[in-house]
Amino acid sequence: MDALKGFALVLSLMLPAAGQADTDPRLQAVMQRLEAGEPVTLATIGGSITTGYAAQPPRERGWAALLAKSLGPKVKLVNAGVSGTDSAAGVQRLQTQVLDASPDLVIVEFGVNDQWLDSAVRGSSYEAILRKLLTAKKPPAVVVLGLTQQGNQPRDATDIQLKLAAHYGLASLDFGRWMQARVNAGEDRWSTLYDEPVHPNATGHQRIALALAETLRAAARGPAAAATPLPDAVYSRAHEFARLLMNDTLKPYQQHGFTRGGEVHPEWTGQQPGWVSTADDAEARFLVYGSEVAVFHAESEHYRNLEARVDDGPWVLLRGQVAERKGYLGWHYGVVGRDLEPTAHLLQVRVRRDEWEGSGRPASLLAVMTAGIVPAALRTSDFVRDPAPAKPIAPNDEHLRWVGRIGEVNGGKLLAWSGSELRARFTGTQLGLSFKSTHWGTSHFTVEIDGRRHWLAAPGNAASDWRLREPLADGEHTLRLVKRTEASMAETVFLGLRLSPGGQLLAPPPARPLKLAFYGDSITAGACNGDLADDQYEDLYFHDGTRAYGAVTAANLGADYVGIAVSGIGITATWGELLMPQVWNRIAPRLDAPVAPPDPHAPDVVLLNLGQNDHGFPASKGQSIAADFGPRYLAFVRQLRARYPNARLVLLAGGMTAWKEQPAIPRALNNAVATLRAEGDAKVWTYTFQAFAYAHPRIDVHAQMADELTRFLKDEVLK
Template identity: 80%
Template sequence: MNWLKGWGLALSLMLPAVAAANTALQAVMKRVDAGEPVTLAVIGGSITTGYAAQPPRENGWAALLARSLGPRVRLVNAGVSGTDSAAAAHRLQAQLLDAQPDLVIVEFGVNDQWLDPAVRGSSYEALLRRLLTAKRAPAVVVLGLTQQGNQPRDATDLQLQLAAHYGLPALDFGRWMQARVDAGTDRWAALYDEPVHPNATGHQRIAQALAETLRRPAADATRPLPAALRGRAHEFTRLHMGDTLNPYQSHGFMRGGAVHPEWPGQQPGWVTTQDDAEARFLVWGSEVAVFHAESEHHRNLEARVDDGPWVTLQGHVPERRGYLGWHYRVVGQGLEPTAHLLHVRVKRDTWAGSGRPASMAAVMTAGLLPPALRASAFEQTTPTGWPGLIPASDARLRWAGRIAPAATPDAKLLVWSGSELRARFTGRELSLAFSSTHWGTTHLAVEIDGRTLPLAVPGNARTTWRLREPLGDGEHTLRIVKRTEAPMSELVFHGLHLAPGGTLLAPPPARPLKFEFYGDSITAGACNGDVGDDQYDDLYPHDGTRAYGALTAARLGADYVGIAVSGIGITATFNELLMPQVWDRYAPRLDAPVAPPDPRAPDVVFVNLGQNDHGFPGTKGQRIAPDFAPRYLAFVRSLRARYPHARLVLLAGGMTAWKDEPAIPRALSQAVATLRGEGDARVWTYTFQAFAYAHPRIDVHTQMADELTRFLQTEVLK
């Protein structure tokens, strides 16, 4: 599922009014004719830099055009060889918009021809939209270039279509030139010494054609900015480069490698000559691409996002003889617009042992969308009594987690993060029915046939959500997991609808193990997908399914129960309640009933508390409570009483409290020693080495899951 597809159907935004492009251009040209200072900016690839004109920056088409317009026209040339509109989206602000141009000419017809067709529409359109909606919006002209002979035209025709959609003046240079050739007044061969780059004469012709375009009479009026044709992913980009491109795990890579000589401020990326080099990075967005070097002397890398397919980063390009090139290679597309893990490694190929470098300069991501633009695979429908509803209490639905009874008969209350439903069914349609009296939006991961579809269900509402696209024939698997932590949302699941003739099948088999985690915001996955600082305004990137406990359970084939609340502790809390007050309830509130022990007891119970016992008094300049250790032990004894046969693992870490406050690891060690001294051999302690100073993101959670999985396999489950 491409999460950007159909975003316009779900979008209800006021589109800004912009000055019509022809009017804006006429105003600039009047200033040029009046001898007023004007800033002309151009953005494109090597043709825009003036490549093949001598000297390029002085005699390329942009410089020739600027001089023809007069001495008071200042030129800002943001051409960068080997780049396309996708890379330009990442450099537009710093290299062009910060110069506050009056007139901008956009050229990517040739380089976009080599850009992934699924990307170039969105990326080029994003350039136009960002220019038109800039705080000081310039006049914009689209320059549609082709290679010699006016072929191929795929990228150019798309760009001209977008120019027409936004009412922008445009030059189709291929057609302009072909008309001259057809009239017998010019020759393609006179403009090119090789197929791609125009020579000095070619640059003169481009400048001549542009000068005519700028003088073309037209009239228009102010109008609303039209809706995007190709999506808006590349309006929301993130550049990981230099100090912001740091792997959370690395072997064999070192800081360095070539930097683009025409890219101002670019910092070294990562390079290696080792055959087994690999690195992992934390990134954000719905599209992830690697900007890497290519030449006859480089070798190939390969990369993937999360558990996606491996994609070759073609660093070895024999055609790049004596010339270092650059390429924007998409590694993941149609991703959920949130945090992801990028894995890069040297490709095992014929160049193994060659000592050739493999180099990546940057990671470029797009589609880090604001809430209003996030797509959904589901559409909301109006509930009409839900005839034919398969209730949540149906025995063919398998539940995992601490699932509460709801006030409505046959419904289930989902409170704790990680609460999970699994089912098997036939039919091509699926709808899900919910209601909520809680204020918070509940974010769910709805997994159908292994494909995860996020769903945001509003609080204080009764809603039904229908899958937009029909499923295929045959059997399907369904998994619904609550991502949002308990205090932030409570949701009633009433049941599901299937297509006419669809059937709910026998439930999936139970998982072989069951894990139960008690913790705070670390265990809940709070802020684990946030970009920048921790925040609680938008809980979409707070994903309990990607917290270390849920990841560990998934790796070891265990059902997951997550009893976790941000800010909570044993002796201190940032909220109102302590964990000993709510640990055994259906919800983290005192009016919630105590849940009876599950008929299937957990195999392993984990406790990761203490961060807030240190952090909350620390905000007041105080130390951890002097009775933390005995109260911690008392809580562990409560767990043991509820689960007499479970293995208990007392955890510390994920953040820095255990480093800052020695009383925390000491309390854990004392608890284990006390219980073992009483004959309880089924208790362990483990301290995570992976940690973060703010809330851990999914890279740290992944490392924590790596550690905990190894510990369980070697010490606890053996």
């Protein structure tokens, strides 16, 4: 007799074990519906064992199919098993393959595949599946199926999953211990269930189904637990907020050597080919978001390796050449970056030059998976409030180096313009920072310590003291504090920094030999460059002037950066109240802000990128650009030349589409250059960006603009 035939009879005759814990009320309600003969949708999600691998035919004799059949004809099975996937990939497909089917009961199985998942990921990714199920619009009953390999080892991943089940009050099956108890009692043998160490055979699938039947039986007869609120997460909640780039959304903003193609996962519904290459120098770059970035790539004895990095982080090996995968294709969630700031990033993937160079073998990536795109309420900084701050080191201390247009306000340093920067060297294990915001909203800062980026937000119209959450190692440290919020959105006064007892400031980092000053609008300010969807100004965390094309160009050239930019501003038209000629030389974009004194170190190159709003604002009202735009543009260029008589001037156009739509803009640039050169000014150029965006450019477009501008400056201006 089939081990699961007569399940309803067994269910009605057997009693729950003594001392059994209270039952999840959702699961008990599902079981009561089954007993009443009502229709129920059962969904299973997991890896190859859930697909029924090694049971023939898998979709009919795997444990999921056997269990569903035993529960009766009113049970609809949705089997979301996908071979070779772990819970990190499972999070990415949970909505479309499970939740969209509105299941009543979901059984989650990733115990074996999560054993090979990065140990720093498996807790968060599995917990995310549970939390997303439990917070769904129609929360299903959830059962955790903890599987191990033959012999009930290893158990690292399974033990995590079972602990999470207990934390959330969910029914669970520890199949390894259930089976080992039968072996110890002489009722069964592990070898009967497995023909190889990983995948149970047909008999093994029957045993899993039988054990699940007992778990469900206990749920049907056990005492119901009281409904409780969802508890706090045990691990990071990053994987609850995940994003999948696949098919048409997996589009590199730059690439060479890759083509659309490669094998797709035969069990992943809706997948299309990713990117594949046999070229040794193939490379692709993608715009991604989140605090964790991973590449989902193919691996077998026939593939070769990739490597990838996020932003300017270390290169990470993505093993495609896996000799032990003989005769079948595997897939791997390869983490490239983790513990990143939860914002926009650039992912670079390339074919690895190693012993397989020149082999002609393919390297393939199918998808990019990211996590940690968290809402503002869950966004945490590495800095915490300091309730009892010590007296800070004054911001005018001679050991501090300031870069940019910095104002002086009552003993503090006014940081208005994005890109305003403090550099320092210090000793000690602690760092504290003090601010006072006097205008408008929150100022967001990048605080780079020893090359590692941290994020800090100083609230508007308030004083705030902060300290680094985790202590630093003993020894010397380097600091860069850079304002990333544009001046028209927030201003902050820096009041000083604090070090640990015994810590001291050292001689500041040396000045950089080259200095660039940029004047512009929202493009130059980096407005919306980290926004995930549409342009928005509600959450300025994603607007990062340090990743705008001008700041990136300066970094490419090892130069100091000065950014004087205001969203919506122009020379003849503005979306706000002020025009650039009114505020360009002030310490902040306000008429009551004083004019900045001459720069102690004048910029070597001054770059101007205006005109987008001179066209865009009147166009929004059905009007044309001002008839005198050209003369007024030239007049402003003459103002720049008067302030910077020895600088090289570069007149820029682009980043968005105004210069394409309005011929008066490139005409004004060309006329300005021609006029100044005719007057004997040979230090003036114009450059039009090829990279552009219809909305505000994101950091991928800014990176392309910076690459263009860096080449132009090297080849034409700085030679």
